[in-house]
Amino acid sequence: MDNSAYVSLSLLTALERQLDVTANNLANVNSSGFKAERVLFESYLQPESGTAEDGGTNYVLDRGSYVDRRQGALVRTDNPLDVALNGTGWFGYRTAEGQTAYGRDGGFVLDAQGRLVTQSGAQVLDAAGGPIALPPDIGGTLTISADGTISSPGAGVLAQLGAFDLPQIQSFERIGGGLLVPPADQDAAALPDAETQFIQGSIESSNVEAITEVTRLVATQQAYQRAVNLMSSEDDLRKDMLSRIGRPSF
Amino acid sequence: MKALGIAATGMMAQQTNVDVISNNIANANTTGFKSSRASFTDLIYENMAREGALTAQEGTTRPTGIDVGMGVRTAGTVRLNTQGGLVQTENQLDLAVDGRGYFAVNLPEGGQAYTRDGSLRLSPEGQIVNEQGYEIDPGIVLPDNTTRVEVSETGIVSAYVEDEPIPVEVGQLTLSTFVNDAGMRPIGNNLLQSTVASGDPIAAVPGEPGVGILRQGYLESSNVNIISQITDLIVAQRAYEMNSKAIETADQMMSAANQIK
Numbered sequence: 001m002d003n004s005a006y007v008s009l010s011l012l013t014a015l016e017r018q019l020d021v022t023a024n025n026l027a028n029v030n031s032s033g034f035k036a037e038r039v040l041f042e043s044y045l046q047p048e049s050g051t052a053e054d055g056g057t058n059y060v061l062d063r064g065s066y067v068d069r070r071q072g073a074l075v076r077t078d079n080p081l082d083v084a085l086n087g088t089g090w091f092g093y094r095t096a097e098g099q100t101a102y103g104r105d106g107g108f109v110l111d112a113q114g115r116l117v118t119q120s121g122a123q124v125l126d127a128a129g130g131p132i133a134l135p136p137d138i139g140g141t142l143t144i145s146a147d148g149t150i151s152s153p154g155a156g157v158l159a160q161l162g163a164f165d166l167p168q169i170q171s172f173e174r175i176g177g178g179l180l181v182p183p184a185d186q187d188a189a190a191l192p193d194a195e196t197q198f199i200q201g202s203i204e205s206s207n208v209e210a211i212t213e214v215t216r217l218v219a220t221q222q223a224y225q226r227a228v229n230l231m232s233s234e235d236d237l238r239k240d241m242l243s244r245i246g247r248p249s250f
Numbered sequence: 251m252k253a254l255g256i257a258a259t260g261m262m263a264q265q266t267n268v269d270v271i272s273n274n275i276a277n278a279n280t281t282g283f284k285s286s287r288a289s290f291t292d293l294i295y296e297n298m299a300r301e302g303a304l305t306a307q308e309g310t311t312r313p314t315g316i317d318v319g320m321g322v323r324t325a326g327t328v329r330l331n332t333q334g335g336l337v338q339t340e341n342q343l344d345l346a347v348d349g350r351g352y353f354a355v356n357l358p359e360g361g362q363a364y365t366r367d368g369s370l371r372l373s374p375e376g377q378i379v380n381e382q383g384y385e386i387d388p389g390i391v392l393p394d395n396t397t398r399v400e401v402s403e404t405g406i407v408s409a410y411v412e413d414e415p416i417p418v419e420v421g422q423l424t425l426s427t428f429v430n431d432a433g434m435r436p437i438g439n440n441l442l443q444s445t446v447a448s449g450d451p452i453a454a455v456p457g458e459p460g461v462g463i464l465r466q467g468y469l470e471s472s473n474v475n476i477i478s479q480i481t482d483l484i485v486a487q488r489a490y491e492m493n494s495k496a497i498e499t500a501d502q503m504m505s506a507a508n509q510i511k
Binding site for chain 2: 020064065079176217221224
């Protein structure tokens with residue numbers, strides 16, 4: 001049996017994955033701090049199936065997906081609890097389940113206990129990795145400086161926001177809510193990132209590039225159509241072959 | 251093909267976005283109104299291949315997994331509690347809060363609500379009420395024959411009665427503050443209610459540290475920035491179109507798959 005149908009099939013499966021990831025990127029075009037996802041494909045060479053000396057059949061393999069780490073645009077919101085990161089660092093969070101997670105979404109709110117939390121309810125961690133709680137009476141008067149120090153005119157320095165350096169972010173698992181968690185076996189002792197600046201009153205918008213994604217949609221669709229065409233021509237060939245072989249030759 | 255469902259979550263999110271923006275624009279002239287912003291976050295992910303899983307017998311591990319996101323959800327709408335502009339009205343019962351704090355009003359069905367709308371009125375009994383006729387808490391009753399009312403920056407209400415040159419102090423207005431203003435629930439009519447997320451109200455005298463002062467003869471206008479709202483509206487429309495493009499693409503790919511014989 002020919003391999004061509006299966007080669008096309010491996011491409012079709014990969015392109016569907018590509019479409020799903022592109023659709024997810026586009027759906028999150030307005031999610032603050034969202035980092036676009038990219039898929040990685042590679043060819044898998046099956047040497048046994050080759051007939052030529054250097055031959056073999058290449059299939060498309062779905063290898064993995066990775067986080068596009070580029071900075072998103074900063075959007076001014078004037079909300080004193082909105083913080084954008086300028087640099088490569090990540091915010092640290094503690095989820096409701098007690099997991100330590102990382103992300104770039106700086107749209108913070110205070111909960112009823114005065115703790116700084118994300119809108120999904122994950123607690124924001126300070127530079128030392130502990131949760132941040134603010135006294136109840138400071139309200140809108142707090143200022144956050146470029147190094148993350150939270151202070152208010154009356155109460156002085158209250159806490160310091162943490163920015164963490166995560167060179168191994170590609171191995172992290174996305175759990176939604178803008179959060180990435182380190183793999184279970186990796187006890188990520190995240191180091192503080194001193195380079196990253198905090199910008200109060202702004203939010204980092206999603207780094208999804210709409211034009212690129214829409215272009216990718218078009219390219220994905222065209223490649224899909226090509227793979228389908230390849231399958232039909234292979235099918236036509238086989239049909240032709242069968243009808244010729246079956247015909248008496250006199 | 252998950253893309254159809256994923257793109258649908260994107261379109262729904264942009265609809266919510268447009269709903270919130272249009273409510274802001276509709277309330278651009280509402281006294282004491284605070285604009286909201288819808289905030290979005292990614293939905294759950296399907297982990298098709300785990301990071302760190304073994305890929306070969308030699309013990310090499312997969313450096314990246316395959317995470318396919320399932321779209322977007324609305325994380326919440328955040329009310330932006332910045333100060334609105336103060337508009338002079340000359341009306342002696344118009345009060346604007348300059349700084350933090352809300353007037354507390356007693357709801358007729360019991361319980362309290364909070365408002366930044368200081369356009370106050372008098373009930374037939376001389377009681378200070380808000381525009382819906384709900385009493386301001388603490389209750390203040392002006393004496394009969396009051397010719398003029400003075401409200402100090404710290405909330406002391408004094409009434410000038412007939413020809414008396416010396417005013418009578420009739421009460422003290424207080425303001426309520428909350429740990430998390432953004433967690434209050436709007437109930438319409440410029441009123442907000444406290445919730446578990448906002449914390450309990452903390453009553454304070456105007457002018458205390460961290461609490462605003464009162465300005466008599468002014469009203470606080472809404473803090474809606476029309477230019478940024480219109481810009482956000484355009485951004486939302488384009489994002490909606492892009493998601494519908496993703497649906498179109500998924501549809502065409504499925505129809506191509508149907509041609510396979």
